[in-house]
Amino acid sequence: MNSLDKAANPNDGYGNGSEGNKLEKNTKDKTYFNSVHNYIESSAAVRIPQKVDKPLIKLKDVWKIYQMGDVDFAALKCINLDIFEGEFLVVLGPSGSGKSTLLNLIGCLDLPSKGDVFLDSKDISGLKESELARIRGQKIGFIFQSFNLIPTLNAQENVLLPMEFQEDNARKAKERAVYLLELVGLSDKKQNLPSQLSVGQRQRVAIARSLAVNPPIILADEPTGNLDSNTWHYILELLYKLNTKEGKTIIIVTHELEVIKHATRIVYLKDGKIEKIE
């Protein structure tokens, strides 16, 4: 049982048992976040070492070319990048430099026009959509710039969605959805549709959904853009904890200096090219 799973246990002493009841009584976000902060702080302060022998994700001479009428537009130009298990990789670059395009390729949402993308040493570049979908479902949690919540499903149903394909036990899946919504401070909004949530709350549902199947890789595209500072500090801590304590590989597009501070490496993109990595 990893510490994220432990946190789902009502009697684990991580703020979800008797303390959890206290939390429910006090629904103020600030109190909730302080409590989660303590939960994060109380985890063993040992960083799971990165595995640097072979890359978890490898992009080899990757191009993404969009056809716009008669004109070809190269959104990514000959990208070579190795990403290792346990990295907290920040992608930086001006608007239009190819950051979201890069994340979509890493996340098997799109295929390169030229070049190869390897995940766990497997070349995904030639796979069929059904195979890509299976890999995405097992390995990758997405936090999109535009949330991509299903408007006709409530918060809990949105979080349950990725588990419907993976989890045979409906009761366990529901418990996890309830727990994840609690983790992002939305226990009282389970039944709300996305249209009945604030922008920050929608983003938190999207984050809960990204953790649904406990994926080893989390891709986040400007996840803190629409959040107030309290909420995004919490989200940042959660991502950082998932990285340092559970060894999840995080790849995040952000301009927030506080996030960049946590990076194991920073990839700078400009005009579809990697300008530098540091």
Ligand SMILES: Nc1ncnc2c1ncn2[C@@H]1O[C@H](COP(=O)(O)OP(=O)(O)OP(=O)(O)O)[C@@H](O)[C@H]1O
């Ligand atoms: N489907 C598409 N068809 C044509 N051009 C596209 C398509 N998707 C993206 N582009 C172009 O590719 C370039 C890179 O887009 P991308 O969304 O990756 O940028 P970004 O770095 O994520 O920008 P932002 O910071 O504004 O989100 C842009 O110039 C964009 O107009």
Ligand SMILES: [Mg+2]
């Ligand atoms: Mg983008």
